[in-house]
Amino acid sequence: MTARDTDAYAAALAAEHMAIFAYGVAGGRLDAADKEPARQAESKHRDRRDALVTRLAAATTPSPAEPAYETPFPVVDRQSALRLLIAAEDATALAWRGVIGLASGEERRLALDALIAAAVQATTWRRLAGVTPTTLAFPGSPE
Amino acid sequence: MRSAPTPAPGPTRRVFLRTALGLAGVGALGALAGCEVLGGGELPPPPDELAGFITATVALGDRYDAVIKALPDLANRLEPIRNAHRAHVTALANAIGGPVPTPATGRQPAPGSSAEVLAALAEAERAARDEAIDACMAGSARLAPLLGAIAAARASHAEVVAA
Numbered sequence: 331m332t333a334r335d336t337d338a339y340a341a342a343l344a345a346e347h348m349a350i351f352a353y354g355v356a357g358g359r360l361d362a363a364d365k366e367p368a369r370q371a372e373s374k375h376r377d378r379r380d381a382l383v384t385r386l387a388a389a390t391t392p393s394p395a396e397p398a399y400e401t402p403f404p405v406v407d408r409q410s411a412l413r414l415l416i417a418a419e420d421a422t423a424l425a426w427r428g429v430i431g432l433a434s435g436e437e438r439r440l441a442l443d444a445l446i447a448a449a450v451q452a453t454t455w456r457r458l459a460g461v462t463p464t465t466l467a468f469p470g471s472p473e
Numbered sequence: 474m475r476s477a478p479t480p481a482p483g484p485t486r487r488v489f490l491r492t493a494l495g496l497a498g499v500g501a502l503g504a505l506a507g508c509e510v511l512g513g514g515e516l517p518p519p520p521d522e523l524a525g526f527i528t529a530t531v532a533l534g535d536r537y538d539a540v541i542k543a544l545p546d547l548a549n550r551l552e553p554i555r556n557a558h559r560a561h562v563t564a565l566a567n568a569i570g571g572p573v574p575t576p577a578t579g580r581q582p583a584p585g586s587s588a589e590v591l592a593a594l595a596e597a598e599r600a601a602r603d604e605a606i607d608a609c610m611a612g613s614a615r616l617a618p619l620l621g622a623i624a625a626a627r628a629s630h631a632e633v634v635a636a
Contacts, residue, residue, distance in 0.1 A: 423625065430621045431614045442609055442621045446602075449625035453632050464633045467557035468564070469625040470618075 331389040338428045339386050340393065342444070345425035346379040347395035352418035355401060359411035364458060368415070371451050375422070378444055385437075412459035419452035420469075427470030445470050523616070526608050527565050530623075531574050533601055534558035539580040540590055547587060551594075554630050561623050568619055591635040598631035 331339070353372035360368055386392040405411050426448065429441035449469035456464040537555035541548050559576070566573040583593055605624035612620045 427618050427622060430609065431618045434614075438610060438617065442606065442624065445621050446606075446625045446628045449629045450632055453629040457633060457636065463553040465554065465557065465626060465629040467560045467626055468619075468622045469629065470622050 331385075335432050336386065336389050338425075338432050339382055340390075342422075342425040342429055342441075343379065343382040343386060343392055345422045346375050346382060347393075348399050349375045349418040349422050350379065351395065351399050352401075352414050355405050356411035356414050359405055359408050361408055364408070364412075367454060371415075371419075374447060378440075381440065409459060412455050413461075415455045416452050416459065416461065419448045419455065420466075423448035423452065423470035424472060522613075523565055523569055523608070524571075526604065526620075527562060527571075527574065529601070529604065530558055530562050530565065531576060533597065534562065535577045535580045536594070536597065538576065538578075540594065544587055544590065547591070551634070554634060557626055557630070561626070564619060565623075568616055588635075595631050595635040598627050598634060602627035602631060 350372060353368060353375065357365070357368060357372075383392045401414055402417060403410060403413070405414050423445050426441045426444040430438055430445065433441055449466065452466075452469070453464050456462070534555055537551050537558065541551050541555065563573050583590065585593070602624050605620055605627055609617050609620035609624055
């Protein structure tokens with residue numbers, strides 16, 4: 331793993347840590363019907379975090395999650411909770427897109443699957459939040 | 474009232490948004506690194522590397538145009554997706570240094586009810602997603618991130634087009 335690879339995977343790990351935190355913050359504000367999809371999405375983020383920790387451990391000491399992350403806006407109701415999850419999925423997509431070009435084979439497929447999952451999950455939350463458009467032309471691009 | 478936990482004090486505290494912005498920088502670095510990491514070993518892609526993929530992407534946008542023309546009630550839902558396919562064509566053409574192909578006009582939409590037409594579009598998006606996944610996996614380090622984003626966009630289209 332080159333230093334560049336390590337940086338890209340570390341950024342993906344940071345995004346996954348942040349996403350897991352976001353799901354924890356948002357969970358209490360979601361409707362009952364939102365909770366199962368949120369639980370499944372959070373579980374996928376935990377799986378990806380664990381996969382990243384395993385990969386990074388061969389090259390460096392993977393950074394643990396921060397004790398807390400300051401949310402970009404107060405999470406006070408379902409709408410702001412959904413917006414936080416949209417921001418978290420978009421940030422995750424961005425980080426994984428940074429891995430795709432550095433990786434090949436199985437490693438690239440891991441990053442690609444993560445990018446696709448984040449884009450689809452962000453679309454689900456946009457739809458439930460009534461945010462339009464519900465899709466982005468280039469998921470994972472800084473816009 | 475803020476329900477977010479009080480952030481831990483100290484220099485390592487990360488601000489959510491700032492982290493996201495920081496990741497944008499890393500993403501850009503990754504894109505650059507993709508060009509450099511192979512050094513002189515990789516020649517620029519031949520202009521036809523993605524020619525078939527681009528042609529299929531143009532056709533997908535044309536298909537939306539035809540449906541929007543025949544079923545204008547669906548325009549609000551479908552125009553952003555059509556525009557995304559057009560943006561993909563432009564980005565792909567720019568990435569390989571080729572001309573941006575012009576959309577075809579006058580294509581006839583498949584007959585059927587709105588529900589049937591939307592179900593067919595969702596199926597087309599899933600097939601197009603799989604083509605983009607294959608292209609991303611086979612693509613050069615330079616083109617793979619764009620192809621991956623296109624695969625992700627198509628996957629999300631499939632979720633909403635028939636929803």
